Amino acid sequence: MTVEQQARGAAGTGRRRSRKDEILEIAVGLFAARGYHGVSMDDIGAAAGVTGPALYHHFAGKEAMLAAALIPVSDGLLAGGRERAAGRPDDPRGVLESLIDFHVEFALANPAVIALHLHELDRLPEEPRRRIRRLQRLYVEEWVTVLTALHPGMPDGEARVLAHAAFGLMNSTPFLGGEVDRRRRAELLRGATLAALLA
Numbered sequence: 001m002t003v004e005q006q007a008r009g010a011a012g013t014g015r016r017r018s019r020k021d022e023i024l025e026i027a028v029g030l031f032a033a034r035g036y037h038g039v040s041m042d043d044i045g046a047a048a049g050v051t052g053p054a055l056y057h058h059f060a061g062k063e064a065m066l067a068a069a070l071i072p073v074s075d076g077l078l079a080g081g082r083e084r085a086a087g088r089p090d091d092p093r094g095v096l097e098s099l100i101d102f103h104v105e106f107a108l109a110n111p112a113v114i115a116l117h118l119h120e121l122d123r124l125p126e127e128p129r130r131r132i133r134r135l136q137r138l139y140v141e142e143w144v145t146v147l148t149a150l151h152p153g154m155p156d157g158e159a160r161v162l163a164h165a166a167f168g169l170m171n172s173t174p175f176l177g178g179e180v181d182r183r184r185r186a187e188l189l190r191g192a193t194l195a196a197l198l199a
Contacts, residue, residue, distance in 0.1 A: 020058045023048045027065045032112035036066065036120045066120060067128040073113050074135035077106065081142040092149035096197060097190075099143060100170070104189045107173045108182055114171050140164070147197065166193050 026047045030039045041062065045055050059065045084098040107114060121129060143163035148154050170189055180188070 023050075023055065023058055024065060024068055027062075028069045028112045028116060031066065031069075031120060032115040036062065036123045063123070063125060066116065067124055069113060069116060070121065070124070070132055071128060071135075073110070073117075074132045074139070077103075078135050078139045078142075080106075081139050085142050085146065092146045095146045096150060097194065099146065100166075100190050100193050100197075103167070103170050104186050104193070107170045107189070108186055111173050114173060118171070150198070162197055166197055169193050169196065 023044065027039070027044045030044060030047060034043075039062070041055055044062075044065070045051050045053075048055070059068065080102050081099060084102055085095050087098065088094040121132065124132070140160060140163050143166070144156055144159040147159040147162055148156060151159070170193055173185070173189075176185065
């Protein structure tokens with residue numbers, strides 16, 4: 001499953017992953033483990049079983065790989081957030097629970113991508129970085145809308161603080177150990193986030 005499919009919460013399209021998808025997944029893992037500057041095109045090629053120059057058939061360079069990993073994720077989060085917000089327009093509690101379920105599943109499925117967002121976004125050139133920031137802001141606003149509906153009188157600014165705090169909680173997954181199984185981690189993250197946002 002590609003990073004974009006995971007972000008959209010897709011169960012999979014049934015189509016076979018392309019070689020480009022496979023290379024991108026390898027690059028994301030290396031960037032997350034070693035840092036963007038700690039990985040060369042040759043490193044990615046070696047891990048993918050191709051020569052460094054062959055990678056340029058798929059990507060113009062490391063920046064292009066990073067953008068290809070992060071932009072679809074931000075697109076997918078926004079699309080998924082909007083879909084869930086539209087599903088229950090008169091039930092803000094239900095929308096919030098759906099948003100939390102969606103984001104927790106994304107976070108647990110994509111720890112390497114979360115690490116890239118946290119540590120490597122500034123490596124991108126201005127245009128893709130601005131695009132990602134804009135998509136992120138729009139995603140936050142989906143949460144702000146439901147939080148202000150749940151808490152009448154809450155200023156938008158305070159709702160944004162709560163939304164970002166919730167993301168920090170849910171996105172802690174790259175730093176969690178494996179001593180708790182995935183299902184239980186999902187339950188704990190959902191419960192803690194819901195309790196924090198309803199308080």
